Amino acid sequence: xxxxxxxxxxxxxxxxxxxxxxxxxxxxxxxxxxxxxxxxxxxxxxxxxxxxxxxxxxxxxxxxxxxxxxxxxxxxxxxxxxxxxxxxxxxxxxxxxxxxxxxxxxxxxxxxxxxxxxxxxxxxxxxxxxxxxxxxxxxxxxxxxxxxxxxxxxxxxxxxxxxxxxxxxxxxxxxxxxxxxxxxxxxxxxxxxxxxxxxxxxxxxxxxxxxxxxxxxxxxxxxxxxxxxxxxxxxxxxxxxxxxxxxxxxxxxxxxxxxxxxxxxxxxxxxxxxxxxxxxxxxxxxxxxxxxxxxxxxxxxxxxxxxxxxxxxxxxxxxxxxxxxxxxxxxxxxx
Amino acid sequence: xxxxxxxxxxxxxxxxxxxxxxxxxxxxxxxxxxxxxxxxxxxxxxxxxxxxxxxxxxxxxxxxxxxxxxxxxxxxxxxxxxxxxxxxxxxxxxxxxxxxxxxxxxxxxxxxxxxxxxxxxxxxxxxxxxxxxxxxxxxxxxxxxxxxxxxxxxxxxxxxxxxxxxxxxxxxxxxxxxxxxxxxxxxxxxxxxxxxxxxxxxxxxxxxxxxxxxxxxxxxxxxxxxxxxxxxxxxxxxxxxxxxxxxxxxxxxxxxxxxxxxxxxxxxxxxxxxxxxxxxxxxxxxxxxxxxxxxxxxxxxxxxxxxxxxxxxxxxxxxxxxxxxxxxxxxxxxx
DNA sequence: TTGAAAGCGCTAACAC
DNA sequence: GTGTTAGCGCTTTCAA
Numbered sequence: 201x202x203x204x205x206x207x208x209x210x211x212x213x214x215x216x217x218x219x220x221x222x223x224x225x226x227x228x229x230x231x232x233x234x235x236x237x238x239x240x241x242x243x244x245x246x247x248x249x250x251x252x253x254x255x256x257x258x259x260x261x262x263x264x265x266x267x268x269x270x271x272x273x274x275x276x277x278x279x280x281x282x283x284x285x286x287x288x289x290x291x292x293x294x295x296x297x298x299x300x301x302x303x304x305x306x307x308x309x310x311x312x313x314x315x316x317x318x319x320x321x322x323x324x325x326x327x328x329x330x331x332x333x334x335x336x337x338x339x340x341x342x343x344x345x346x347x348x349x350x351x352x353x354x355x356x357x358x359x360x361x362x363x364x365x366x367x368x369x370x371x372x373x374x375x376x377x378x379x380x381x382x383x384x385x386x387x388x389x390x391x392x393x394x395x396x397x398x399x400x401x402x403x404x405x406x407x408x409x410x411x412x413x414x415x416x417x418x419x420x421x422x423x424x425x426x427x428x429x430x431x432x433x434x435x436x437x438x439x440x441x442x443x444x445x446x447x448x449x450x451x452x453x454x455x456x457x458x459x460x461x462x463x464x465x466x467x468x469x470x471x472x473x474x475x476x477x478x479x480x481x482x483x484x485x486x487x488x489x490x491x492x493x494x495x496x497x498x499x500x501x502x503x504x505x506x507x508x509x510x511x512x513x514x515x516x517x518x519x520x521x522x523x524x525x526x527x528x529x530x531x532x533x534x535x
Numbered sequence: 536x537x538x539x540x541x542x543x544x545x546x547x548x549x550x551x552x553x554x555x556x557x558x559x560x561x562x563x564x565x566x567x568x569x570x571x572x573x574x575x576x577x578x579x580x581x582x583x584x585x586x587x588x589x590x591x592x593x594x595x596x597x598x599x600x601x602x603x604x605x606x607x608x609x610x611x612x613x614x615x616x617x618x619x620x621x622x623x624x625x626x627x628x629x630x631x632x633x634x635x636x637x638x639x640x641x642x643x644x645x646x647x648x649x650x651x652x653x654x655x656x657x658x659x660x661x662x663x664x665x666x667x668x669x670x671x672x673x674x675x676x677x678x679x680x681x682x683x684x685x686x687x688x689x690x691x692x693x694x695x696x697x698x699x700x701x702x703x704x705x706x707x708x709x710x711x712x713x714x715x716x717x718x719x720x721x722x723x724x725x726x727x728x729x730x731x732x733x734x735x736x737x738x739x740x741x742x743x744x745x746x747x748x749x750x751x752x753x754x755x756x757x758x759x760x761x762x763x764x765x766x767x768x769x770x771x772x773x774x775x776x777x778x779x780x781x782x783x784x785x786x787x788x789x790x791x792x793x794x795x796x797x798x799x800x801x802x803x804x805x806x807x808x809x810x811x812x813x814x815x816x817x818x819x820x821x822x823x824x825x826x827x828x829x830x831x832x833x834x835x836x837x838x839x840x841x842x843x844x845x846x847x848x849x850x851x852x853x854x855x856x857x858x859x860x861x862x863x864x865x866x867x868x869x870x
Numbered sequence: 871t872t873g874a875a876a877g878c879g880c881t882a883a884c885a886c
Numbered sequence: 887g888t889g890t891t892a893g894c895g896c897t898t899t900c901a902a
Binding site for chain 2: 202245246247248249250251252254255260265270271276279280292294297299304310311313314315420449475476479480481
């Protein structure tokens, strides 16, 4: 038997309104009555029906979290941060994994019209920026990603700066012929990471040879393949800066196959600091993104929007940091 | 502006009831009217309010998926399978990641009383079997795990048989002093995998030395540490069968550090076939669990229960298979 | 085949 | 401070 608020009213002898007030924490009930009512409710194990609440109050207390592919190691920690923040604030997460299918992604946005959630947290998307902005005009939204519109609330790291710093780091390790394998170049963050790399080279007075820039797609295979290309050329690089860890791992495997010793003959730098990067051999030197914190902050911002708090649009930038591991020489020893 | 069914009624000129019927697919409307109505609805982009539907029909069309820790690589593919099946059948997934906290796990079960979902899919749990059975009496439930009660609907592989086969495989590869690192021994599946191992040794006429059995906890560190113990003993094994891949990777790292060459001097076998196992060096020979299929099947069973179809309790067993990779010798060459 | 209307369980406006 | 009641948007029973 599941109780309704009417049952509780009957049992306690108060009206449904009083029960509702006691439950909501709003005032309109004397403190002692509230205590008494809550005690009985607790005893009975009564939990208000969410659908009724939602119907009445126009709130679902759900957040739709859009994820391109939950199998992608990058997203785990983000979700974790989102989950924690959401749960603590009384929200549940509806998992919007769309398996890298734009069609499924749209399906979820359509569902939003049926009020399955109060807001959307976009952890990743295949849609054009324009489309995202469009949806953000229909539903409360926070985006974790690079920044592509003043109209959005965005959580991200400064990809340009992080890439700049990473390139500088490789230089400090003694590498001079630094190549780059980019991510999908359509993504703003790929461009930012590329720009940061270029700017660093420029400031270092190293000339930026276009042959040293290869265009990948964030996948292991592209890192592997493009590293082979780079290392098979007659003027091969002595370091490769990959725009994510998976490609960096691919690059390492390619280098190993070609007989390059890492980190002496070749330095490899990744980006993201997924867990995997410290589980492979060699452990990958990389740029750490505070994904858990990014998730929490994004959820916090969204919930603030949902609860009517003032949230200014624009970028919310968290710090990235370099994690030296075994795929680069020690920056201190070599200068 | 968001439409309600009343708006649609007004616009089309039909009654609310007719709209509802057209939408639900049940009969009571003439085919042409239905078509007309659906066309208009589609044009307008009307989607019925889920909360109202739920309140009325006592269905949430949500499935609560309980996951100990989404960062654990084992669960990704399972969720994927669940998501696919659920979405296709019109269900959404509420993510019940409880971060290995039994308290949070219970919090989610409590939420169920507020009808946040129609049923529970337990991908993993920290609760006693008894508690799971208790909850399964309150809510529709399917469990992905080893089997611990006739009262539950359970999806799993035959861990005993898989471990038996894996041990046999090691033998066929020419290994004779086969050690075992178990998972958390409280878990039924750890016991089954241990039993399968023992049975294989017995049938092979190899004596099962208790010194060759180490009790781990599924973590990389325990694989690493226990492998070191095994390999430092005076009569060290020539193969280690770990009860999951993470421990197998730990064992490989330990072996490498001690100067053992894999797979010649030492064979290592894992279990699960997480993606990681083919990304490390050496690639781990392991027992493949069809996780995607397990997820789909489990979701299917749960939805069948929810839609009133007959689902018999008990085990639903999928096949595991051995994936030979680089951490064992070739079974064909050595005999 | 179609429409009117009750009512799911709750919140909040209103009355006392 | 407390109770009465309308009504959120839908499904479904009942009547036509």
